[in-house]
Amino acid sequence: MGLRLGRWDGYFAVQRLWRNEWDGGADTLRQLRELLAYDRTPQLFLVAVSAVLVLSAGLYALCLADRQPLALLVFCGVLLAVVLGSGGVYFPRARFLLPGFPLLLPVAAAVARARTAVAVLVLSGAALSSAWLGGYMLLVWAGPP
Numbered sequence: 001m002g003l004r005l006g007r008w009d010g011y012f013a014v015q016r017l018w019r020n021e022w023d024g025g026a027d028t029l030r031q032l033r034e035l036l037a038y039d040r041t042p043q044l045f046l047v048a049v050s051a052v053l054v055l056s057a058g059l060y061a062l063c064l065a066d067r068q069p070l071a072l073l074v075f076c077g078v079l080l081a082v083v084l085g086s087g088g089v090y091f092p093r094a095r096f097l098l099p100g101f102p103l104l105l106p107v108a109a110a111v112a113r114a115r116t117a118v119a120v121l122v123l124s125g126a127a128l129s130s131a132w133l134g135g136y137m138l139l140v141w142a143g144p145p
Contacts, residue, residue, distance in 0.1 A: 020088030027087030028053065045091065045141050048133055052094040056080060059103040066109075072102045091143065 035042045035050050083096045111119050
């Protein structure tokens with residue numbers, strides 16, 4: 001993005017056009033609090049996004065505890081800082097975490113150590129919930145993904 005715009009901060013310049021600006025996480029915390037504490041009938045997809053954001057922060061703590069390679073920790077830390085620290089549009093934030101798949105390494109290690117039945121159960125649950133959420137996004141969610 002930076003090369004295309006001729007700016008070192010090209011990603012952030014484009015995000016500003018979409019009204020997504022860095023606010024240190026104030027908007028993220030406000031949205032989380034509103035969805036999980038005050039909204040009596042939150043939309044399911046927004047609850048799923050909130051769960052992904054909270055779980056990703058917890059997974060990063062596990063990655064730190066596991067002493068993963070510094071490059072992975074820096075990459076995932078910066079990615080989390082950008083996603084969690086930005087204000088503006090809330091619903092695509094889980095999608096912005098897709099490059100942060102190294103956050104799942106502690107889960108993958110635990111599944112690899114688990115008995116076969118447990119591993120099948122965990123992976124089947126993950127596949128079914130992912131398919132269900134994808135179907136929900138396709139058939140029910142009225143906004144963009």
